[in-house]
Amino acid sequence: MKIYNLKELSKLEIEQLCLRQLADDGDIKTKVADIVEQVKLQGDQSLKDLALQFDKVQLDKLYLDQTALQEIAANIPVAVKSAIDAAYQNIKKFHEAQVHRESRIETMPGVSCWRENRAIERVGLYIPGGTAVLPSTFLMLGIPAKIAGCKEIILCSPPQKDGKTNSYLAYCAMLLGIERIYLVGGAQAIAAMAYGTESIPKVDKIFGPGNRYVTQAKQLIQGNTLTAIDMPAGPSEVLVLADDTANPSYVASDLLAQSEHGTDSQAILVSNSSNIIDAVLVEIQKQLEVLPRKDIAAAAINNSYIVLTEDLVKGMEFSNLYAPEHLIVATDAYQELIPLIVNAGSVFLGNLTPESW
Numbered sequence: 001m002k003i004y005n006l007k008e009l010s011k012l013e014i015e016q017l018c019l020r021q022l023a024d025d026g027d028i029k030t031k032v033a034d035i036v037e038q039v040k041l042q043g044d045q046s047l048k049d050l051a052l053q054f055d056k057v058q059l060d061k062l063y064l065d066q067t068a069l070q071e072i073a074a075n076i077p078v079a080v081k082s083a084i085d086a087a088y089q090n091i092k093k094f095h096e097a098q099v100h101r102e103s104r105i106e107t108m109p110g111v112s113c114w115r116e117n118r119a120i121e122r123v124g125l126y127i128p129g130g131t132a133v134l135p136s137t138f139l140m141l142g143i144p145a146k147i148a149g150c151k152e153i154i155l156c157s158p159p160q161k162d163g164k165t166n167s168y169l170a171y172c173a174m175l176l177g178i179e180r181i182y183l184v185g186g187a188q189a190i191a192a193m194a195y196g197t198e199s200i201p202k203v204d205k206i207f208g209p210g211n212r213y214v215t216q217a218k219q220l221i222q223g224n225t226l227t228a229i230d231m232p233a234g235p236s237e238v239l240v241l242a243d244d245t246a247n248p249s250y251v252a253s254d255l256l257a258q259s260e261h262g263t264d265s266q267a268i269l270v271s272n273s274s275n276i277i278d279a280v281l282v283e284i285q286k287q288l289e290v291l292p293r294k295d296i297a298a299a300a301i302n303n304s305y306i307v308l309t310e311d312l313v314k315g316m317e318f319s320n321l322y323a324p325e326h327l328i329v330a331t332d333a334y335q336e337l338i339p340l341i342v343n344a345g346s347v348f349l350g351n352l353t354p355e356s357w
Helices: 011-018 028-042 044-055 066-073 078-096 135-148 167-176 186-195 212-224 248-259 274-288 294-302 312-322 334-340
Strands: 002-005 105-108 111-113 122-126 152-156 205-207 237-242 266-271 305-308 326-330 346-349
Touching: 011 312, 028 044, 028 186, 028 212, 044 186, 066 167, 078 135, 078 167, 122 135, 122 186, 135 152, 135 167, 152 186, 186 205, 186 212, 237 248, 237 312, 248 266, 248 274, 248 294, 248 326, 266 274, 266 294, 266 312, 274 294, 274 305, 312 334, 334 346
Parallel strands: 002 305, 122 152, 122 205, 237 266, 237 326, 266 305, 326 346
Antiparallel strands: 105 111
């Protein structure tokens, strides 16, 4: 990871650091448009053909029913089951607190105004599963949908090599009362949920992250159908703001956890301490050696960087310019920095609050 000294950088150089250097796939729009059109015209058969082409799996049917999911979920390791149970309860408790009914307001005598929420009737959830299985994404999308009262939840996730799904996702489906997982991934999953096929119902709105093919497909169907999307998500990114009170091992883990998502992920360390920077670099190399997804994480780390600042306030100013998807404030003095946070997707405060929590 290259190290920059903030006070030695010009305004233009700082702006360049804050730009996302995304890979330029010149023909990705054409490829995705072809896939979407194929699904639109050929339905289920196209999904089976694309599963064979991209996932190297021959599918007899495109979904796993409740019985199959229960059998797969029974194989989940006890420790993982406990972790998912804890995450389920935490996420559920957080989102249940957001449910409230607003009072009617009389704006003038005889005129009352109020606002009521209505759940989206049929939502589509996309859970990536190509290079990593993400039960956390399943929970963070599925739980709010259940609490909101969505009448139907359609879930798509790529098939594994055995033509099934991972036990983690199967167990999440059991927790959420979702009776089917459709074994469809990539741009074709987005197209199937947007247009509908013989097996997969058309949905009203699609939620969930994915690679550049998924993102492009979401943008395409948003302009061509009545199906809405949550947002065109980009590559994962994290910025860790750390001082001498931070634990170098924890900081390294935070950076690597995000780097594992993909080679185009960015993990940025901003610190006012050269000692912490040096210690974190040592820890990154040490932890990289034992990661199952070492090659992916290493590639992302090589595309990331470190910024040395005079103090944490300057570090927060840089963070606000970068506007990270995830911001981890790894310092005992995080309370003093909270009022300074302007641009960040989600914020994790203190040395014991990792983004992976």
